[in-house]
Amino acid sequence: MRKIMLVVLLLMALTVSATAQEIPQALYNARTTIEAPLYEVPDKQAAPFGSLRNGVTVEVLEVLPDWLLVRANDRQGYIRRKNVNHNEVSIVDRNATPHYAAVPCAYLGWVSGTAHVMDSPSADGKELIALHDGARVALIGIENGWAKLVFKRQYGYIDTRQLGELEMINATLAGPNPEGPIAAYTSFYLTTQSEINIGRIKNLQVSCDKFESLEIAPGGTFDFNRDLGPYRPSNGYFPAIVLVGGKSVVGYGGGTCQVSSTLYNVVLQMPGLEVVHRRAHGPGGISYLPLGADAAVGTKTQNFIFRNNYPFPVRIDGTVQDGALTLAVYQVRTRSGI
Numbered sequence: 026m027r028k029i030m031l032v033v034l035l036l037m038a039l040t041v042s043a044t045a046q047e048i049p050q051a052l053y054n055a056r057t058t059i060e061a062p063l064y065e066v067p068d069k070q071a072a073p074f075g076s077l078r079n080g081v082t083v084e085v086l087e088v089l090p091d092w093l094l095v096r097a098n099d100r101q102g103y104i105r106r107k108n109v110n111h112n113e114v115s116i117v118d119r120n121a122t123p124h125y126a127a128v129p130c131a132y133l134g135w136v137s138g139t140a141h142v143m144d145s146p147s148a149d150g151k152e153l154i155a156l157h158d159g160a161r162v163a164l165i166g167i168e169n170g171w172a173k174l175v176f177k178r179q180y181g182y183i184d185t186r187q188l189g190e191l192e193m194i195n196a197t198l199a200g201p202n203p204e205g206p207i208a209a210y211t212s213f214y215l216t217t218q219s220e221i222n223i224g225r226i227k228n229l230q231v232s233c234d235k236f237e238s239l240e241i242a243p244g245g246t247f248d249f250n251r252d253l254g255p256y257r258p259s260n261g262y263f264p265a266i267v268l269v270g271g272k273s274v275v276g277y278g279g280g281t282c283q284v285s286s287t288l289y290n291v292v293l294q295m296p297g298l299e300v301v302h303r304r305a306h307g308p309g310g311i312s313y314l315p316l317g318a319d320a321a322v323g324t325k326t327q328n329f330i331f332r333n334n335y336p337f338p339v340r341i342d343g344t345v346q347d348g349a350l351t352l353a354v355y356q357v358r359t360r361s362g363i
Contacts, residue, residue: 051084051096052122054115061108063100067092075100083109084117088125090315091178107309111317126318127293128175130163130194130209133353137189142181146171153181154213160346163194163209163353176213177313196294198356206353207339208294212287212313214280216348221275224263228280229350231261233343240340240357241333246301247341249285249322249329256281256323267323282306282321283313285329287352288341289320295354297335302328 057080062073067089077083077097083104087094092103114125123129136156143150146169153176156162162183165173172183185191195205214229215222232253241247256262256278265279292298303320304327310316321327333339338357343350 049086049094049096051086051117052088053085053117053125055083055085055093055095055109055111056113057081057083057104057108058110059108061104063102063104065102067094067103069105074102077104077108085109085114085125090175090180106316112305114317124293126290126315128165128210128290128315129196129294130174131166131196132164132172132194133192133206133209133351134162134164134172134183134188135190136160136162136183136187138187140183140187142174142176142183144176144179144181146173146182148184150182153179154348156183156347156349158189160349161211161344161351162349163211163351164191167191174211175315178315194353204358206342206355207297208291209351209353210287210290210294211349211351212283212290213348214283214313214350221265221279225265225280226345227263228265228278229284229345231263232281232284233345233350233352234261236341236343236352240338242338243333243336245338246330246332249281249288249320250324253281253284254278254323278323281323282311282319283350284343284352285322286311286314286319287350289329290314290318291341291352291354292331293318297333298339298354299332299334300330301332302330304328 057077059079061077063075063077064071064073081097083095083097085093085095091106093106094103116122136158138158140156142153144153162174167185170185172185174181192205193200193202194209195202195207235253239252258277262278264275264277266273267276267279306319306321311319320329322329339354340357341352341354343352
């Protein structure tokens with residue numbers, strides 16, 4: 026009889042264990058700010074199967090560029106990122122989970138010839154943008170011959186045969202590539218050849234060029250307005266579209282907010298860099314990055330500042346090509362290699 030009971034208890038324990046393993050663990054806690062339609066799949070064209078009321082606390086199980094997989098009131102499904110207050114998202118386990126909105130990237134890749142960024146890991150997908158020889162992109166990972174990245178508010182995919190070089194990102198500082206970047210991120214910009222947009226692209230490059238003379242010492246801070254400003258012709262900047270009071274006007278330094286916002290996404294991946302000050306562009310964010318992942322600069326209140334808490338200096342490296350702005354942060358090594 027005891028043997029039978031032991032077998033039954035063992036089977037029950039295995040069943041409970043298997044069930045527990047199937048329940049996804051929460052990464053973050055968030056709160057809805059408006060009534061949020063609930064979807065079975067992350068597709069705006071699909072019909073929602075229900076909704077979550079305004080003010081409901083949800084467990085965030087997965088973060089996609091425009092969607093969150095959430096659990097609330099024994100229901101699980103996808104809601105849009107715009108439906109939660111992204112400034113109040115809390116981390117469940119800080120030791121195991123990156124900052125909310127962070128997209129950990131595993132590789133830097135360089136294009137060989139021409140690379141087509143597709144909306145799905147398939148040659149039959151829709152092309153989002155074409156990159157050309159030498160263009161550099163930060164990649165989330167590689168699966169089945171396709172490299173994955175974030176393209177604005179969706180995922181993009183590159184056939185790895187169109188990449189001539191891959192470099193591993195040394196996020197843990199103890200990986201096989203000690204000379205590699207600690208973190209990197211790519212955002213995408215328009216490449217139209219109007220005079221105003223050409224000025225914007227030039228400003229992206231001007232900002233990246235200014236990074237070359239900067240090192241952030243241990244305990245030191247990087248202040249975007251201080252270190253890359255002032256945004257005027259005498260400092261190398263060109264006229265382009267800037268946001269003033271929520272309106273688009275022509276001003277010098279337009280495009281620098283994309284540089285600061287891209288850098289913010291790099292910093293979010295790095296536990297040794299502490300965000301001291303950051304201000305979003307507004308509730309809707311900016312279209313070239315996922316919602317809640319931008320950092321405005323250009324005024325006393327709009328600035329991006331972080332502190333280097335690593336025991337070594339760091340430097341920022343940037344490239345601008347074919348619509349891809351890629352920033353990476355590296356450890357500055359001394360002659361002894363430390």
